[in-house]
Amino acid sequence: MKLSFTTLGCPEWPLDKIITNATEYGFDAIxxxxxxxxxxxxxxPEFSEQVDQTLRKITDAGLHVSCFSSSVHLFSAENFEKNxxxxxxxxxxxxxxxxxxxxxxxGKISDGVSRETAVEKVAQHVSEMAKVAKAHGVxxxxxxxxxxxxxxxxxxxxxxxDTEAVGVLxxxxxxxxxxxxxxxxxxxxLGQWIEYTHVKDxxxxxxxxxxxxxxxxxxxxxxxxxxxxxxxREGYQGYFTLEWEKKWHPELENPEIAFPQYVQYMRKLxxxxxx
Numbered sequence: 001m002k003l004s005f006t007t008l009g010c011p012e013w014p015l016d017k018i019i020t021n022a023t024e025y026g027f028d029a030i031x032x033x034x035x036x037x038x039x040x041x042x043x044x045p046e047f048s049e050q051v052d053q054t055l056r057k058i059t060d061a062g063l064h065v066s067c068f069s070s071s072v073h074l075f076s077a078e079n080f081e082k083n084x085x086x087x088x089x090x091x092x093x094x095x096x097x098x099x100x101x102x103x104x105x106x107g108k109i110s111d112g113v114s115r116e117t118a119v120e121k122v123a124q125h126v127s128e129m130a131k132v133a134k135a136h137g138v139x140x141x142x143x144x145x146x147x148x149x150x151x152x153x154x155x156x157x158x159x160x161x162d163t164e165a166v167g168v169l170x171x172x173x174x175x176x177x178x179x180x181x182x183x184x185x186x187x188x189x190l191g192q193w194i195e196y197t198h199v200k201d202x203x204x205x206x207x208x209x210x211x212x213x214x215x216x217x218x219x220x221x222x223x224x225x226x227x228x229x230x231x232x233r234e235g236y237q238g239y240f241t242l243e244w245e246k247k248w249h250p251e252l253e254n255p256e257i258a259f260p261q262y263v264q265y266m267r268k269l270x271x272x273x274x275x
Contacts, residue, residue: 001270002239003263004029004066006198009244010255012036015046015054019061025260026267029066030058031103031241039071042089051096058097065097066239067141067169067196072129073107074122074142087129091136101141101196102133103169106148106157115153122148123160130165141169141196144186149174151181151189158193171198171243172227177212183227191234198243199224199262214245214252217265228266229273240266 005027010018014036022030032041041047046054058065068090072083090102104126109118122142130140148154154168168190175181187194201220205211218224228240242262246252 001266002028002066003266004031004239004241005259005262006031006033006069006241006243007035008033008069008248009242009246009258011247013255016057019057019063021255021259022063023061026263027063027259029064029239031067031069031239032065033069033103034247040086040089041068042093047093051093055097065099066241067101067103068093068099069103072104073146074104074125074129075107075109075118075147077121077125080125080128083125084129084132087140088132091133091138094133094138095136099138101139101167101169103141103143103196104129105145106142106154107146109147115156118147119153119156119160123157126157126166127161130162134162134165139165139167139195141167143169143198144171144175144190149178149181151175151186155189158190163193166193167195168193169196169198170194171200172224173198173200173202173222173243176222177202177204178209180208183223183230187230187234194236194238196238196241197231197236198241199266200243200245214249216253216258217242217262225269225273228269232273 007018018030035041035044038044070086070090072086087102106122126140133140144154175186200214201217201222201224202212202214203220244258246255
């Protein structure tokens with residue numbers, strides 16, 4: 001089992017603290033989603049003029065960069081050029097760090113736009129961006145998020161793109177919590193394209209759907225054990241990445257608590273789950 005975490009969960013930690021704590025807690029990798037307030041980390045000295053030093057620090061700690069998580073929303077036509085530049089910059093970082101993936105979002109569909117039109121637009125945009133990424137040996141992963149949570153809708157996009165350059169990031173929380181999609185259904189529909197996961201847990205509210213509260217891993221009702229068992233059975237070799245949304249939800253437990261607790265929970269699953 002390979003464990004990573006997104007830096008969304010430790011928005012105030014500087015780079016050195018991220019690396020030190022990742023090693024101390026038992027993680028294998030880091031998924032960069034911002035650093036000390038800057039989401040486009042390629043603008044920071046640590047990932048521009050000081051990038052070789054950053055690479056050495058991470059490598060010397062025995063860690064990898066599992067993914068660079070971008071802010072790109074594929075549906076947006078008005079932001080296409082900006083998004084293309086973001087993919088270009090992250091692709092360069094991927095080459096330096098030996099990182100295979102860049103996360104992208106499908107994005108919110110504008111009012112009045114049909115699903116069919118939205119699928120065509122997202123497929124067109126991701127295909128153009130994927131050409132840039134592929135030239136650097138990188139794959140774009142569309143996350144099961146926003147208006148692209150349903151496996152059926154995601155599949156319509158994957159059927160229209162170069163799947164050597166585009167895959168799926170399965171956020172195991174959203175399909176189950178937001179639209180009641182069972183993990184087996186998600187995997188049956190998208191499994192051939194799933195190469196990465198985001199893991200988080202929550203407790204459902206009385207109203208279902210978006211009525212929930214995030215909680216420490218294993219303390220909610222997302223069927224994480226069943227999901228791990230499914231992935232293990234299907235031969236999944238990718239990362240299990242904690243997405244602790246501390247930046248967006250400051251009321252959540254601090255990363256000093258949530259991060260090591262996640263590692264302990266996930267490592268315990270290995271001994272509990274049998275094929």
